[in-house]
Amino acid sequence: MSLENINLAKMAEILAQSSDYRVLRKLIPRDEFAICNGQATRTGILLDVETTGLNTAQDEIIELAMVKFTYLPDDRIAAITEVFSAFNEPSISDTGRDYRAHGHYR
Numbered sequence: 001m002s003l004e005n006i007n008l009a010k011m012a013e014i015l016a017q018s019s020d021y022r023v024l025r026k027l028i029p030r031d032e033f034a035i036c037n038g039q040a041t042r043t044g045i046l047l048d049v050e051t052t053g054l055n056t057a058q059d060e061i062i063e064l065a066m067v068k069f070t071y072l073p074d075d076r077i078a079a080i081t082e083v084f085s086a087f088n089e090p091s092i093s094d095t096g097r098d099y100r101a102h103g104h105y106r
Contacts, residue, residue: 034078039072042070049064063085
């Protein structure tokens, strides 16, 4: 089967109908946001932290992601200014717990 003949959208639709698969689609980054027209903007940071659990004494951070953006007084996003993402291999792995917490195995 050649890649030219594969309809990926149809394949994802079929897989999503099965309880054996969970289909995640690629997020297409936006390049257009609200127009500033000289309005003052503020800076915000969206922070996402993935951990191996909720116990700070034993669990670890496994992924850290941040998006720095500017926004208008009416809270519309004006621009994405920086993106950061980092992964950390945990020192101890419990694959059963990983699956329950994150929906995937490492």
